[in-house]
Amino acid sequence: MPPSMPSPSIRIPVELLSQSSFAQFGTVIENPAHSTLPRSQRPPLLDTVSANQGTAVKILDVTRMTDLYHLAPSTKPAKAVMNMFVCAPRDLRPHEPSDSMPSSWGDIDFDEEDYEDGGSERQLFDVQILERHPFTTQTFIPMGLSQADKHTQYLVIVAPTLPASASRRHTGRPPPYPTPKIKKSRSIKDIFARARPSPFTNEKGPPPSQFIRSHPSQRPKGPGLPDLKNLRAFVATGNQAVTYGAGTWHAPMAVIGDRPIDFVVVQFANGVSDEDVQEVILKPAPSAEEGMVVSVDSDRSGRVLVKAGVGSVKAKL
Structure with a gap:
């Protein structure tokens, strides 16, 4: 049984998925030419080269694959694995007024006038569990879903x-899966490496950590629990894949709409269960009406309406 943590009652609006808004959590993979953002808000173009005898454009380094299993307690090496997840649409519950706090990431309009005329609909998705893969990135690539698909x-x-x-304050116990402390080497080489100047490099001190210059999504996240007060929800179109950075807390994939989505999932794994995946169940207070809830607004066609973040409020995808 996964460990649990207390959950506040918060309603989270949906944001548009873009590389700039998602940068701290990982990478968004998409053809820049198909971006729904205004040109002024699009990220810089990635490096490209001509390929396939001039019939294709190769976009380089679209995501960051990270293997941190050398930091795992078992030190068991991992291998790259590719699986397929067939994800059925989730059941959403009808909107109802609530005393839940609005998320700090965007105001939710609680005015019911927009929904009384049948122009749009609000439904709710309860976030009951979060997981992470502490030593690997995880990339979800949807198959057979068009960017223009309005219904899924x-x-x-x-x-x-x-x-x-802070995690200890939330639960009264140490974090559920502490990351091991790296043992300090006491070899003669290590002792001399801390000398000034170092005999092994041209620098005045030991080389910096390999993670200092890394992108934030590539750095180890540590053993802490998820920061629920800053939980965020993004909606993705069919031409977007997503890479969760190593150790990023995330909900299991949530498909909304009419039909399942097939995802090809690429990650590293070493077969040690609590090193490959770690989970936390979110437990609302007994007196609370609800816990963490994503507010999903949609138009008559079923397409999700964006309520926060980059882009105009209530803009359609």
Whole structure:
């Protein structure tokens, strides 16, 4: 049984998935030419080269694959694995007024006038569990879903990681899966490496950590629990794949709409269960009406309406 943590009652609006808004959590993979953002808000173009005898454009380094299993307690090496997830649409519950706090990531309009005329509909998705893969990135690539598909999309729900000290305050016990402390080497070489100047490099001190210059999504997240007060929800179109950074807390894939989506999922794994995946169940207070809830607004066609983040409020995808 996965460990649990107390969950506040918060309603989270849906944001448009873009590389700029998702950068702290991982990578969005999409053809820049198909971006729904205004040109002024699009990220810089990635490097490209001509390929396939001039019939294709190759876009380089569209995502960051990270293998941190050398930091795992077992030190068991991992291998790259590719699986397929066939994800059925989730059941959403009808909207009802609530005393839940609005998310800090965007105001939710609680005015019911927009829904009384039948112009749009609001439904609710309860986030009951979060998971992470502490030593590997995980990339979800949807298959057979068009960008223009109005009736099926998927939600990407993520949360930052709390410091370990804050995690103890939340649960009254150490974090559920502490990351091992790296043992300090006491070899003669290590002792001399800390000398000034170092005999092994041209620098005045030991080389910096390999993670200092890494993108934030590539750095180890530490053993902390998810920061639920800063949980965010993004809606993705069919031409977008997503890579969760190593150790990023996220909800299991949530498809919304009419039909399942097939995802090809690429990650590293070493077969040690709590090193490959770690889960936390979110437990609302007994007196609370609800816990963490994503508010999903849609138009008559079923297409999700964006309520927060980049782009105009209530803009259609």
